[in-house]
Amino acid sequence: MHPFARFKRGHLHLRRVEAFSDGVFAIVVTLLVLELKLPPLKDHASVSELAHQLVELAPKFLSWLISFIIVCKFWLNHHHVLNLAHHADYGLAWLNSLFLMGQAFIPFPTAMMGEHPTNSLAVSIFGVVFAVNTLMFIALQRYIVRNLIKPELAPAQDPRALIKGLVGPASYLLGATAAWLSVHAALVIYLLTPLFYITPPEWHGKTQPEANEKKP
Numbered sequence: 001m002h003p004f005a006r007f008k009r010g011h012l013h014l015r016r017v018e019a020f021s022d023g024v025f026a027i028v029v030t031l032l033v034l035e036l037k038l039p040p041l042k043d044h045a046s047v048s049e050l051a052h053q054l055v056e057l058a059p060k061f062l063s064w065l066i067s068f069i070i071v072c073k074f075w076l077n078h079h080h081v082l083n084l085a086h087h088a089d090y091g092l093a094w095l096n097s098l099f100l101m102g103q104a105f106i107p108f109p110t111a112m113m114g115e116h117p118t119n120s121l122a123v124s125i126f127g128v129v130f131a132v133n134t135l136m137f138i139a140l141q142r143y144i145v146r147n148l149i150k151p152e153l154a155p156a157q158d159p160r161a162l163i164k165g166l167v168g169p170a171s172y173l174l175g176a177t178a179a180w181l182s183v184h185a186a187l188v189i190y191l192l193t194p195l196f197y198i199t200p201p202e203w204h205g206k207t208q209p210e211a212n213e214k215k216p
Helices: 014-033 047-056 058-082 090-105 107-115 120-148 151-156 161-165 167-178 183-197
Strands: none
Touching: 014 058, 014 090, 014 107, 047 058, 058 090, 058 107, 058 120, 058 183, 090 107, 090 120, 107 120, 120 161, 120 167, 120 183, 161 167, 167 183
16 A cells, blocks of 8 residues: 555545634734734833834834735635635645644744844745745645546646746745845845735636535
8 A cells, every 4th residue: 555545535524624724824813913012112202212113113014014915825825725625635634734834833934034134044034934835835735636626627727837836935935045135135025926826826617615515
């Protein structure tokens, strides 16, 4: 027996996978905003001091904004990809868990880049983390398309989907490399990259959960 054959067993409910995934995404976006703490003031009535402190927080706001947009992009595309499957198996469950593990790690590089916005290593690690996350999402998508896709959607597969998907990790790695030359250039690349995937690709046919996946 093929060592990985066991992962194609099981007939799991997609609702459980979706519910667990949505819970993780909700926690991730919550952890992201927790890094935005109120600035301490010596003079609580001083407008200039507060304005200065808010300017100092600008890098944290920017890193939060970039990460929030990317995580929302991941969530939207993740929802779309799961709707392509007619059911879940152990392989999907574990690949999805590995993808969510990467998502749960996102607040760390976000906080690090926000705290050290001029540090090339911090800005570079941010890009590497998102590149790895995108590769894990691609692995999940490929597994579903190859093994669990709904029959009516199989003919509508885009033969260039893998190439298009690799634009994401390539862009994040480009940003990670650019960080050693200009952190500002890297931030621009990070901010623009999710715009390529702001909406899922078009698929012909029904992509809603099957009747047996709906609530009675």
